[in-house]
Amino acid sequence: MNAPRSGEVELLHRIGLGVQRVVRDAAQSPHRADVIAMGADGSPTEELDRVAESEVLRQMDELGVDWNVVSEEIGSVRRGGDRTLVVDPVDGTTNALRHLPFSAVSLALGRDDLGGVDVGLVRDLARGTTYWAERGRGAFRDGRPIRVRPWKGRGELVLVNLGEVASERAVGLAGKVRRVRSLGCASLEMILVAEGAADGYLFENAEPKRNLRATDIAAAYRILLEAGGGAADSSGRSLENFPLSVTERTTLAAWGDAALAPRLLAGEAP
Numbered sequence: 590m591n592a593p594r595s596g597e598v599e600l601l602h603r604i605g606l607g608v609q610r611v612v613r614d615a616a617q618s619p620h621r622a623d624v625i626a627m628g629a630d631g632s633p634t635e636e637l638d639r640v641a642e643s644e645v646l647r648q649m650d651e652l653g654v655d656w657n658v659v660s661e662e663i664g665s666v667r668r669g670g671d672r673t674l675v676v677d678p679v680d681g682t683t684n685a686l687r688h689l690p691f692s693a694v695s696l697a698l699g700r701d702d703l704g705g706v707d708v709g710l711v712r713d714l715a716r717g718t719t720y721w722a723e724r725g726r727g728a729f730r731d732g733r734p735i736r737v738r739p740w741k742g743r744g745e746l747v748l749v750n751l752g753e754v755a756s757e758r759a760v761g762l763a764g765k766v767r768r769v770r771s772l773g774c775a776s777l778e779m780i781l782v783a784e785g786a787a788d789g790y791l792f793e794n795a796e797p798k799r800n801l802r803a804t805d806i807a808a809a810y811r812i813l814l815e816a817g818g819g820a821a822d823s824s825g826r827s828l829e830n831f832p833l834s835v836t837e838r839t840t841l842a843a844w845g846d847a848a849l850a851p852r853l854l855a856g857e858a859p
Contacts, residue, residue: 591731591732591733592727592729592732592733592734594721594732595708595723595726597698597708597723598708598710598721598723600652600654601696601698601708601710601721602710602712602719602721603648603652604644604645604648604649604652604694604696605694605696605710605712605719606712607644607645607647607648608641608644608645608678608679608694608712608714609694609712609714609717610644611640611641611643611644612637612640612641612679612685612692612694612714613714615636615637615640615641635682635686637679637682637685637686638661638662638678638679638682639662641678641679641694642660642661642662642663642676642678644678645658645660645674645676645678645694645696646658649668649674654670654674655668655669655670656668656670656672656673656674656698657669657670657672657673657674658673658674658676659673659674659675659676659803659804659833659834659835660675660676660677660678660804660835661676661677661678661802661804661835662678664835665834665835671700672698672699672700673698673699673700673701673833674696674697674698675695675696675697675698675699675706675803675804675807675808675833676694676695676696676804677693677694677695677776677804677805678694679692679693679694679714680692680693680694680695680711680774680775680776680777680804680805681693681773681774681776681777683773684772684773684774685714689773690715690716691715691772691773691774691777692713692714692715692774692777693711693712693713693714693774693776693777693780694711694712694714695709695710695711695776695804695805695806695807695808695809696709696710696711696712696808697709697710697807697808697810697811697833699807699811699833700833701832701833702829702830702831702832702833703803703806703807703810703828703829703830703831703833704828704829704830705833706724706807706808706810706811706833707723707724707811708721708722708723708724708811709721709722709807709808709809709810709811709812710808711776711777711780711808711809711812713777718730718731719731720735720780720783720784720809720812721812722811722812722814722815722816723811723815724811724815725815726815727815727816728783728812728813728815728816730784735783735784735785735816736784736785736816736817737782737783737784737785737813737816737817737818737844737845737846738785738788738845738846739845739846740788740789740844740845740846740848740849743767744767745766745767745768745788745789745849746766746767746768746769746770746786746787746788747762747763747766747768747769747770747787747788747789747790747791747853748769748770748771748772748778748781748782748787748789748790748791749762749763749766749769749770749771749790749791749792750771750791750792750793750794751763751771752771754794754795754796754799755793755794755795756793756794756795756823756840757795758791758793758823758856759791759792759793759794759856761856762791762853762856762857765856765857770787775792775801775805775806775809775841776805776806776808776809777809778790778792778843779806779809779810779812779813779820779841779843780809780812780813782813782818782843782844782845783809783812783813783816783818783845784816785845787845788844788845788846788849789842789843789844789845789849789850789853790841790842790843790844791823791841791842791843791853791856792823792840792841792842793823793840793841793842794840797838798838799838800838800839800840800841801838801839801840801841802834802835802836802837802838802839803831803832803833803834803835803837804835806820806828806839806841807833810828813843816845817845818843818844818845819843819844819847819850820841820842820843820844821841821842821850821854822839822840822841822842823840823841823842823854824840824854825842825854828841842854
């Protein structure tokens, strides 16, 4: 039996459906990869991101919600409410632009910081699968509960960001664990830990400005916690006070089983 969605989850679900529709249509456009502006943090904004973000704002107006917005492209916008919707319109933009089926829209509702996020929803734009969680009520995939998995040494699968700016710890960990994947969409990679498909996830770049923002992780953070997992920055500091903004950056270590956390943080083979 599927769990019913609360009113707030239902609103986020409708926004996510709208984003999936416009991203599907925009993906067929020859201009989908055009850089049309600079985002709020100085990163280039592709047409695909713009149409997805515009759909989020349009849906909010249609639904009549007054939530403030923190979004990857437009930054922080006050709309008169006492809560904030933290948005990554297309997490995994490069994947989406190259038709790799691993990107998502990430929507989190809360106040001030990651610890203040009460509701999170991540919709897989390729599969149409929706994950959500509310504080104290568990985590769900299309209405069915999800949980992290117990860690078994020497059988682990760990997700690690790789590439030219990856830290030595990230690259080193990738060479030590039993199985490793690098998939390019932080929200869905955290979700894989939350539903037990992966044991852990480490994201750490050598250049601080290339690390993660709240928009990347806010929704999945709540889902992971409600599924029984945990997360910190790569030095082990709590993320509860990490602000809901597009200017601050953080590294990330996420785990399902707390027994894996010390080794993940140390960059050691489990």
